[in-house]
Amino acid sequence: MIEQSLQQQGGFLARSRTTPDDFSSPLQFTLNNGTQVDISAEGIIAFTPAQPGDKDIVLSCGVHGNETAPIEICDEMVDGILTGKLNLAHRVLFLFGNLPAMDIAQRFVEENMNRLFSGAHSEAPGLVNAERRRAKQLEDAVEAFYASAPEGNRTRYHYDLHTAIRASKNDKFAVYPLLHDRQHSIEQIRFLGACGVTTILLSESPTTTFSYFSSTRFNAHAFTVELGKVRPFGENDMQRFAAAKDSLTRLVSGQPVTLPAFDERFLVYRVNQVINRTKEDFRLNFDDDTPNFTDYKQGDVLAEESGAVYRATQDGEAIVFPNANVALGQRALLTVVPTRLEP
Numbered sequence: 538m539i540e541q542s543l544q545q546q547g548g549f550l551a552r553s554r555t556t557p558d559d560f561s562s563p564l565q566f567t568l569n570n571g572t573q574v575d576i577s578a579e580g581i582i583a584f585t586p587a588q589p590g591d592k593d594i595v596l597s598c599g600v601h602g603n604e605t606a607p608i609e610i611c612d613e614m615v616d617g618i619l620t621g622k623l624n625l626a627h628r629v630l631f632l633f634g635n636l637p638a639m640d641i642a643q644r645f646v647e648e649n650m651n652r653l654f655s656g657a658h659s660e661a662p663g664l665v666n667a668e669r670r671r672a673k674q675l676e677d678a679v680e681a682f683y684a685s686a687p688e689g690n691r692t693r694y695h696y697d698l699h700t701a702i703r704a705s706k707n708d709k710f711a712v713y714p715l716l717h718d719r720q721h722s723i724e725q726i727r728f729l730g731a732c733g734v735t736t737i738l739l740s741e742s743p744t745t746t747f748s749y750f751s752s753t754r755f756n757a758h759a760f761t762v763e764l765g766k767v768r769p770f771g772e773n774d775m776q777r778f779a780a781a782k783d784s785l786t787r788l789v790s791g792q793p794v795t796l797p798a799f800d801e802r803f804l805v806y807r808v809n810q811v812i813n814r815t816k817e818d819f820r821l822n823f824d825d826d827t828p829n830f831t832d833y834k835q836g837d838v839l840a841e842e843s844g845a846v847y848r849a850t851q852d853g854e855a856i857v858f859p860n861a862n863v864a865l866g867q868r869a870l871l872t873v874v875p876t877r878l879e880p
């Protein structure tokens with residue numbers, strides 16, 4: 538049967554990378570338990586259980602090819618579903634984002650894919666590359682997945698799973714995309730807590746990230762989830778990701794997830810500054826190994842470039858995602874300040 542042959546060939550992703558002919562064209566089949574499997578392209582696999590529940594869940598990973606732990610989590614989940622070990626209660630779309638970047642163990646090949654969503658992939662008409670094509674393909678896959686859901690009162694989710702380039706004072710954290718006129722979901726924050734993520738960054742401006750796309754275009758509960766630090770394949774301590782894998786597995790299989798109370802364990806920040814690199818001489822004013830969430834005093838210089846000095850605007854302002862090597866015009870640093878969210 539399909540389960541045995543798939544099981545003998547190793548993980549789904551491993552197979553789809555070593556035998557592209559198997560998955561490079563659309564493929565649809567049904568498992569013993571009645572779950573329909575739709576592989577629409579390499580690294581894009583949707584599952585629909587025989588009696589789907591009321592959730593439509595997108596799990597994406599590898600949008601940055603060197604962020605391996607989330608890829609390993611999703612690959613193990615897909616394999617569990619294909620081999621019948623994991624029985625789904627809800628529809629799930631798994632997206633393995635940047636396959637060519639995974640092959641070379643790099644964040645991206647030509648362009649940061651996580652700045653190409655919400656149509657940004659088409660903004661420079663003359664410029665076409667693999668990341669731009671793939672970002673459009675992933676957008677289309679999400680749209681088709683949500684659009685093909687059964688009728689009725691349904692809830693959409695998208696957890697875009699990442700790991701961070703540098704260490705963090707708060708190991709696991711999530712970016713809550715700007716919701717415009719929607720309310721933040723405390724229940725979703727509690728679910729992230731069950732995944733081990735108790736630091737939440739409230740974005741206050743539109744972005745071109747994958748999670749902002751699903752949140753804004755489809756009203757999904759969508760987050761960029763930073764599950765730890767970037768490590769090469771095979772060098773992740775997967776025990777550090779056990780809570781995330783367990784909670785996501787419980788979510789898709791309809792098992793209860795114990796949600797922690799929204800209490801003082803949670804740290805909520807709002808994004809205060811989005812600092813873009815605009816000049817070649819952009820530089821950060823702290824060491825490369827300075828952890829995310831290191832905080833500064835008002836007036837401290839955080840970064841500078843010809844014609845601009847970027848300073849902390851208040852005591853306790855902390856840095857997140859510092860990266861002086863981004864392309865000109867792209868985000869080189871976020872700063873965050875503590876805030877409160879009323880339950």
Ligand SMILES: O=C(O)CCC(=O)N[C@@H](CCC(=O)O)C(=O)O
Nearest residue numbers: 651699701702703712746761858
């Ligand atoms: O560690 C870093 O500098 C980047 C880690 C990462 O890829 N983070 C995402 C965050 C996306 C968001 O702001 O929602 C990214 O930079 O794309």
Ligand SMILES: [Zn+2]
Nearest residue numbers: 601604699700
């Ligand atoms: Zn990433």
